[in-house]
Amino acid sequence: MEELEFDLAIVGAGPAGYVAAIRAAQLGAKVAIVEKDRVGGTCLNRGCIPSKALLHAAEMAEEVRRAHAWGVKVNFEGFDLQALRDFRDRTVERMVKGVETLLKSYRIPSFQGEASFLDPLTLKVATGEGEVRLKARNFLIATGSEPAIPPIPGANLPGVVDSDEITRLESIPDSLVIVGAGVIGMELATLYSSLGSKVTVLELLPRILPPADGAIASRFLALIKKRGVEVITSFRVEAIEQEGDKLKVMGNGEKPLQLLADKVILAVGRRPYTRNLNLEGIGVKVEKGFVKVDSFLQTSIPHIYAAGDCVGGALMAHKASYEGEIAVENALGHKRTPDYRAIPYCIYTSPEIAGVGLTEEAAKEEGIDYEVASFPLTANARAWAMDSAEGIVRLIYLRGSGELIGAHIMGPWAGELIGELALAVRLHLKAQDLAWTVHPHPSLSEALMEAAKAAFYGEAIHYRTMRRKS
Numbered sequence: 202m203e204e205l206e207f208d209l210a211i212v213g214a215g216p217a218g219y220v221a222a223i224r225a226a227q228l229g230a231k232v233a234i235v236e237k238d239r240v241g242g243t244c245l246n247r248g249c250i251p252s253k254a255l256l257h258a259a260e261m262a263e264e265v266r267r268a269h270a271w272g273v274k275v276n277f278e279g280f281d282l283q284a285l286r287d288f289r290d291r292t293v294e295r296m297v298k299g300v301e302t303l304l305k306s307y308r309i310p311s312f313q314g315e316a317s318f319l320d321p322l323t324l325k326v327a328t329g330e331g332e333v334r335l336k337a338r339n340f341l342i343a344t345g346s347e348p349a350i351p352p353i354p355g356a357n358l359p360g361v362v363d364s365d366e367i368t369r370l371e372s373i374p375d376s377l378v379i380v381g382a383g384v385i386g387m388e389l390a391t392l393y394s395s396l397g398s399k400v401t402v403l404e405l406l407p408r409i410l411p412p413a414d415g416a417i418a419s420r421f422l423a424l425i426k427k428r429g430v431e432v433i434t435s436f437r438v439e440a441i442e443q444e445g446d447k448l449k450v451m452g453n454g455e456k457p458l459q460l461l462a463d464k465v466i467l468a469v470g471r472r473p474y475t476r477n478l479n480l481e482g483i484g485v486k487v488e489k490g491f492v493k494v495d496s497f498l499q500t501s502i503p504h505i506y507a508a509g510d511c512v513g514g515a516l517m518a519h520k521a522s523y524e525g526e527i528a529v530e531n532a533l534g535h536k537r538t539p540d541y542r543a544i545p546y547c548i549y550t551s552p553e554i555a556g557v558g559l560t561e562e563a564a565k566e567e568g569i570d571y572e573v574a575s576f577p578l579t580a581n582a583r584a585w586a587m588d589s590a591e592g593i594v595r596l597i598y599l600r601g602s603g604e605l606i607g608a609h610i611m612g613p614w615a616g617e618l619i620g621e622l623a624l625a626v627r628l629h630l631k632a633q634d635l636a637w638t639v640h641p642h643p644s645l646s647e648a649l650m651e652a653a654k655a656a657f658y659g660e661a662i663h664y665r666t667m668r669r670k671s
């Protein structure tokens with residue numbers, strides 16, 4: 202059995218772990234990383250990247266279906282599933298290879314196998330070639346999360362799948378029930394309705410997309426319903442049964458309901474993946490599976506840090522990478538704490554939804570004296586030139602000073618536009634700063650400037666009276 206020594210050993214090579222490893226190597230540390238699967242974690246292998254490749258193809262299909270209205274003569278002939286899967290796999294492969302090459306370039310050894318703590322200073326890793334022991338002065342736990350399976354009878358029937366499985370795209374079901382109208386549920390509803398499935402989404406809460414701004418979620422709901430996706434809120438799924446070659450989903454909302462579908466996707470959240478690490482055995486505090494950390498991302502054992510989905514908070518790749526970087530800087534003698542005020546979110550539906558900072562609901566709940574200004578994309582020239590003017594920009598800012606504390610966008614490329622607003626929120630910029638920053642014309646980004654003008658002047662230039670006192 203081999204025993205090796207490092208300054209830092211990292212468990213998990215997802216967006217938290219591999220980014221942390223690179224940052225630690227940049228700081229001169231001797232680093233090792235352990236991964237039981239492939240580098241890149243859920244994001245690269247099963248989540249963000251494959252789903253975005255599929256969503257890109259689905260969006261192109263939507264464009265082709267509409268293209269005749271723009272004078273483009275083209276007929277939509279359907280999907281070549283194998284080619285679609287190949288495109289997804291090529292995209293994933295390129296990203297995974299890229300991360301592997303980066304790790305090699307920093308001379309970071311990568312051990313393949315499941316790691317667990319033998320004691321607070323030793324990890325054992327069961328690799329294909331036998332057990333390896335890694336001793337280190339510091340550790341980072343970055344083991345991520347996995348889909349949560351709700352305690353519904355029938356949840357384990359064949360044909361009932363989670364988000365990890367559905368991106369494999371074995372087939373396009375004629376009819377699909379999605380349980381959960383969160384981020385995954387609505388992204389998959391967008392994908393499969395574009396692929397041609399009849400989609401019904403069932404949600405426990407009275408609203409969809411809980412983390413997004415409420416006003417934007419309601420607008421999106423109206424749009425997706427218009428496109429033929431059925432969404433039933435305040436509905437509790439009670440059981441799933443096999444009925445012939447279909448699945449019968451039963452539950453209760455305003456009234457009891459039974460739905461027949463070819464496939465059921467469970468998208469009811471994710472749970473931390475920490476169970477095989479022997480954390481409690483060595484004295485690391487864990488709560489409901491999440492590793493407990495302080496504001497420096499230090500666990501209850503000072504030389505063991507944790508970052509990403511396994512510590513909770515927003516389960517997003519960019520938040521995980523941000524924490525990974527900070528955690529290893531702290532482990533290597535620096536002192537930095539994450540600023541969670543300006544972590545953006547992006548929901549890759551069509552149209553996209555993105556935001557940063559507080560939603561109006563959160564500002565209200567925190568008793569903040571705020572105002573809201575908005576600007577609709579129906580008053581934006583570029584949106585019309587793209588035939589996609591359904592969106593809106595909403596800014597939440599402090600009454601009096603105008604400091605931007607939240608910003609939310611629905612519209613094309615919302616995820617690309619939100620970066621500017623993340624910077625604004627992080628730097629405590631005011632509506633005036635954004636209003637007086639010249640944006641290119643014609644561009645979607647003008648809508649951000651216009652919403653800021655609505656906040657600062659009381660009126661936007663290209664739209665009247667959208668400002669609302671809270």
Ligand code: NAD
Nearest residue numbers: 381382383384385386403404405468469470471516547548
């Ligand atoms: P989620 O927490 O966003 O949404 C789950 C939804 O399921 C909630 O609305 C919840 O009320 C509902 N629900 C729970 N139990 C239910 C039941 N029995 N019946 C009906 N509805 C039920 O979780 P998710 O969509 O599964 O995503 C998991 C995590 O992954 C989230 O934290 C999400 O932010 C993250 N993620 C992010 C992105 C992105 O940033 N674009 C993409 C995918 C996933």
